[in-house]
Amino acid sequence: MTRQNVLSGSPWEDKMGYCRAVRIGNVIEVSGTVAIVDGTTVKADDIYAQTKNILDRIAEVLSGLGAAMSDVVRTRMFTTDVSRWEEIAQAHGAVFGSIKPVTSIYEVSALISPDYLIEIEFTAILGDR
Incomplete structure (x- = not known):
């Protein structure tokens, strides 16, 4: 099977030896991803916007690999404040509510x-298409 690595351009990818995503066959694994906190649309205190x-x-990453959010079978979420789980759930549920x-x-x-x-x-x- 062919391995396809997706790089984001982060300098950490070379320093740490990782990439944003890897596709082998029909399986895609995506590295832990954080938000781009710009202080305007995504603020450091807005967990919903970050999610x-x-x-x-x-x-977008999945699309570039021929996949969609409907192909996601697992998410793992790590938060520094689990008491804000409902805000996380609102954003997660808006995408994955039916998936x-x-x-x-x-x-x-x-x-x-x-x-x-x-x-x-x-x-x-990726399932049969």
């Missing part, structure tokens, strides 16, 4: 920057 930003960006992938949500002590409130990993499996 939505991640979901929107990963939809219903398996999911987990974990509270962690910190993410790579204090501006990040959530990080999400994805697994997608």
Whole structure:
């Protein structure tokens, strides 16, 4: 099977030896992804906007690999404040409400920057089309 790596252009990819996503056959794994916190549309204190930003960006990554959000079978969400799970769920549910992938949500002590409130990993499996 052919391996297809998707790079985002982040300098961390070479430093840490990873990529945004990997597709092998019909399986796509997406690295933990945080929001692009710009201070305007996505603020450091807005967990809903951060979640939505991640979901929107990963939809583009999947599209580039011939997949869609409807192919996602698992999400793993890591947050620094699990008490805000309903805001996360609102954004997640707007995308996955009818798809219903398996999911987990974990509270962690910190993410790579204090501006990040959530990080999400994805697994997608392409079915017969």
